[in-house]
Amino acid sequence: MNILVLLKQVPDTTEMKIDKEKGTLIREGVPTITNPDDLAGMEVALQLKDKYGANVTAITMGPPQAENMLRELYAMGADEAVLLSDRKFSGADTWATSNTLAAYIKTVDYDLIIAGRQAIDGDTAQVGPQTAEKLGLPQISYVDEVMEFSKDKIVVKKALENNYEVLECSLPCVITTLSTIAKPRYMHVRGISHAFEKDVPVKGFDDLDIDPAIIGLKGSPTKVKKTFTREVHSNSDILTLDGKASARKVAEILMDMNFIGK
Numbered sequence: 001m002n003i004l005v006l007l008k009q010v011p012d013t014t015e016m017k018i019d020k021e022k023g024t025l026i027r028e029g030v031p032t033i034t035n036p037d038d039l040a041g042m043e044v045a046l047q048l049k050d051k052y053g054a055n056v057t058a059i060t061m062g063p064p065q066a067e068n069m070l071r072e073l074y075a076m077g078a079d080e081a082v083l084l085s086d087r088k089f090s091g092a093d094t095w096a097t098s099n100t101l102a103a104y105i106k107t108v109d110y111d112l113i114i115a116g117r118q119a120i121d122g123d124t125a126q127v128g129p130q131t132a133e134k135l136g137l138p139q140i141s142y143v144d145e146v147m148e149f150s151k152d153k154i155v156v157k158k159a160l161e162n163n164y165e166v167l168e169c170s171l172p173c174v175i176t177t178l179s180t181i182a183k184p185r186y187m188h189v190r191g192i193s194h195a196f197e198k199d200v201p202v203k204g205f206d207d208l209d210i211d212p213a214i215i216g217l218k219g220s221p222t223k224v225k226k227t228f229t230r231e232v233h234s235n236s237d238i239l240t241l242d243g244k245a246s247a248r249k250v251a252e253i254l255m256d257m258n259f260i261g262k
Contacts, residue, residue: 037116091217
């Protein structure tokens, strides 16, 4: 069984700056981490490996420094890792990113693809589903538990707003995982030493059969026209009320703002 895990290296901060000319995030000088939802997905893959003997490959698209993240995943137990990195890939929105990922995935064998539900720097929850669509694969999003797994099918628990669905899907397929699905394991000493002995293959534009018009910034239909910082002011009314009066006042304000009905 071959399991591919799609991961992203994201800024370890909520205070991101925007390049006002390009409309893209400024990542230089910002500490990075592995996206939490993706890291949980990696743990799920490693648990399936421990139980069924699957081969786990970590895949990311990003700048050269994303190699450090992939070596950490080696240290956790990943069998292989691939970095998709090329200046032609930079500035991609979710559409262009999924085009690039799908183009690479078409060149390898797989039974299951796992992606995190969404990245904390974009919060779109689109890359996993878009990649599945471009590969022509069935998909299940918001997975909170893998209940069964075999060479032919997977059974999962999908989180809904107030309850769950239990869904069965034939393989190959794509699932996207919540960060609550599993607690990522720690890197172990032997894994850390072996991580620096392994290669991290880098695949660029010339390695993929893909139209340059659908990748990178130029191939991204999402355009940021304007960014601004919300103004913060202290022109607020301060009221001292008891509990019931406070509740009535809050309700009145919400009704005046049409958040709730009168």
